[in-house]
Amino acid sequence: MRATFVASEVSSGLRRNLTMTLAVIITVAVSLGLFGASMLVRAQVTTMKDFWYDKVEVSIFLCSKGSDTPSCSGEAVTQAQRDQIKSDLESLRPLVQEIFYESKADAYARFQEQFKNSPIADNVSQGALPESFRVKLSDPTSYEVVASAFAGRPGIEQVNDQRQILDKFFRLLGGLQLIALLIALSMLVVTVLLIVNTMRVAAFSRRRETGIMRLVGASNFYIQLPFLLEAAFSAGVGAVLAIFGLIVTKAVVIDQILAPSFQFTSFVGWDAVFAIAPLMFVVGILLAGLSAFFTLRKYLRV
Amino acid sequence: MILFDRVSKIYASQNRPALDAVSLEIEKGEFIFLVGPSGSGKSTFLRLVLREERPTSGQVWVAGKELSKLSNWKIPGLRRQIGTVFQDFRLLPNKTVAENVAFALEVIGKPKSHIKRVVPEVLEVVGLEGKELRRPDELSGGEQQRVAIARAFVNRPMILIADEPTGNLDPGTSADIMKLLDRINQLGTTVVMSTHDSNIVDQMRRRVIELDGGHLVRDQSRGVYGYAQ
Ligand SMILES: Nc1ncnc2c1ncn2[C@@H]1O[C@H](COP(=O)(O)OP(=O)(O)OP(=O)(O)O)[C@@H](O)[C@H]1O
Ligand SMILES: [Mg+2]
Numbered sequence: 001m002r003a004t005f006v007a008s009e010v011s012s013g014l015r016r017n018l019t020m021t022l023a024v025i026i027t028v029a030v031s032l033g034l035f036g037a038s039m040l041v042r043a044q045v046t047t048m049k050d051f052w053y054d055k056v057e058v059s060i061f062l063c064s065k066g067s068d069t070p071s072c073s074g075e076a077v078t079q080a081q082r083d084q085i086k087s088d089l090e091s092l093r094p095l096v097q098e099i100f101y102e103s104k105a106d107a108y109a110r111f112q113e114q115f116k117n118s119p120i121a122d123n124v125s126q127g128a129l130p131e132s133f134r135v136k137l138s139d140p141t142s143y144e145v146v147a148s149a150f151a152g153r154p155g156i157e158q159v160n161d162q163r164q165i166l167d168k169f170f171r172l173l174g175g176l177q178l179i180a181l182l183i184a185l186s187m188l189v190v191t192v193l194l195i196v197n198t199m200r201v202a203a204f205s206r207r208r209e210t211g212i213m214r215l216v217g218a219s220n221f222y223i224q225l226p227f228l229l230e231a232a233f234s235a236g237v238g239a240v241l242a243i244f245g246l247i248v249t250k251a252v253v254i255d256q257i258l259a260p261s262f263q264f265t266s267f268v269g270w271d272a273v274f275a276i277a278p279l280m281f282v283v284g285i286l287l288a289g290l291s292a293f294f295t296l297r298k299y300l301r302v
Numbered sequence: 303m304i305l306f307d308r309v310s311k312i313y314a315s316q317n318r319p320a321l322d323a324v325s326l327e328i329e330k331g332e333f334i335f336l337v338g339p340s341g342s343g344k345s346t347f348l349r350l351v352l353r354e355e356r357p358t359s360g361q362v363w364v365a366g367k368e369l370s371k372l373s374n375w376k377i378p379g380l381r382r383q384i385g386t387v388f389q390d391f392r393l394l395p396n397k398t399v400a401e402n403v404a405f406a407l408e409v410i411g412k413p414k415s416h417i418k419r420v421v422p423e424v425l426e427v428v429g430l431e432g433k434e435l436r437r438p439d440e441l442s443g444g445e446q447q448r449v450a451i452a453r454a455f456v457n458r459p460m461i462l463i464a465d466e467p468t469g470n471l472d473p474g475t476s477a478d479i480m481k482l483l484d485r486i487n488q489l490g491t492t493v494v495m496s497t498h499d500s501n502i503v504d505q506m507r508r509r510v511i512e513l514d515g516g517h518l519v520r521d522q523s524r525g526v527y528g529y530a531q
Binding site for chain 1: 453457
């Protein structure tokens with residue numbers, strides 16, 4: 001194996017077909033970039049789920065005077081009902097992890113605090129907000145257990161799961177991620193087709209060389225190696241560009257733009273980027289290498 | 303060295319055989335002329351020796367091996383023992399004379415030091431010393447064919463196959479090329495050459511194998527081109 005000879009064949013092959021080389025590099029960069037982006041969104045969804053599911057609670061709102069829910073029959077919750085609910089919640093341990101009682105006054109204070117700078121704060125009077133039990137579950141997905149035990153009981157106006165609101169949001173993000181992944185996959189298919197075609201053109205334009213190589217007894221491996229290396233090189237450059245794009249996205253778009261504006265949630269860390277980048281590189285090289293290999297098997301036979 | 307045992311070849315698109323039950327043996331060191339009208343199967347015969355084609359029936363033996371039993375990855379090894387020369391030279395136009403010859407060694411992974419040593423040697427054998435740095439378009443037809451012969455011979459193959467090597471050359475140049483092939487034969491290489499050139503065959507008086515319509519119609523030692531001339 002003569003490394004310098006192979007290297008010079010590869011570089012002359014790449015230069016001879018410069019427009020094709022550039023086309024392959026750009027397509028690989030774009031498709032891998034989309035692929036990386038969709039993986040990043042996925043990692044982001046996971047991060048947000050971890051972050052939020054840890055904080056969500058089930059709220060059991062108790063009846064106030066004048067509630068028109070049937071289970072309230074227009075009356076405020078009685079002390080007996082309140083105690084019963086509390087002891088029933090206690091009996092659901094360990095699923096129920098923590099129980100906070102929030103009185104009307106507490107609710108009002110929290111509301112005023114949350115909407116301090118907003119005009120709505122002034123429009124809400126002391127008694128308008130219901131009292132509630134806020135329950136934290138050890139397993140947030142078991143919300144149904146709590147809901148079925150308490151919803152519709154006398155003295156309870158409503159049982160509310162914050163997780164359901166979050167789930168809608170996560171389904172939306174999941175959908176976006178799926179769309180990004182589908183676009184990425186179709187771009188990867190385009191990439192494969194382009195590489196197959198590039199290899200065909202390259203094999204055809206060098207049929208004189210490869211014909212001579214066959215006649216003088218060069219091995220298949222030696223005949224195909226320059227083509228394979230060319231494909232791998234273009235794919236490698238494309239992958240590096242895509243990874244660079246991913247790093248810029250993390251450093252600028254996420255850390256500089258999104259994170260300061262959305263401080264209520266956490267964003268994917270560099271560990272996700274470092275996990276995705278090698279995957280992109282490997283996918284790019286394998287895709288190019290395999291599509292080149294199978295094309296050449298067909299066009300450069302012994 | 304080469305043995306054909308009732309070899310027939312029918313190309314997929316054809317119904318008439320290109321070779322029909324041809325049996326013959328070529329000994330080490332022989333010089334063979336393969337003659338016959340156009341389409342008689344000469345090139346087919348040579349391609350079968352190179353395992354570029356497989357026989358439809360019968361067996362082809364080269365250097366002690368039956369070619370249909372040769373697995374794909376061993377074909378390059380077979381071809382390294384066979385040099386090939388064609389009517390159209392098949393040189394790489396963007397490489398110099400020396401690079402064209404070196405190419406044949408580079409692609410079979412020979413070390414640089416070996417290439418540096420043997421390329422000037424073989425260029426001297428074919429009489430191209432001083433023209434190492436020319437490109438094919440700066441050479442005459444005869445000189446281009448010498449480059450092709452140098453490339454075929456640089457590995458010192460056991461067999462040299464030449465398919466109408468003088469087909470594109472004038473008689474004087476052809477005679478020079480024949481001298482060169484004769485010299486290579488004297489160095490121990492078996493030469494099998496197809497040709498339409500009666501003068502060459504008549505002058506050299508070597509073994510002549512004649513094909514007609516895929517049949518072996520004559521096998522004559524020290525023969526001439528035409529039969530009943
Ligand atoms: N690849 C092929 N596919 C189909 N038929 C072929 C192929 N190669 C040759 N033939 C046919 O096989 C027959 C023998 O062809 P071949 O090339 O061996 O003749 P030849 O003796 O070399 O002729 P020439 O003197 O013109 O070079 C011809 O009828 C030709 O048309
Ligand atoms: Mg022919």
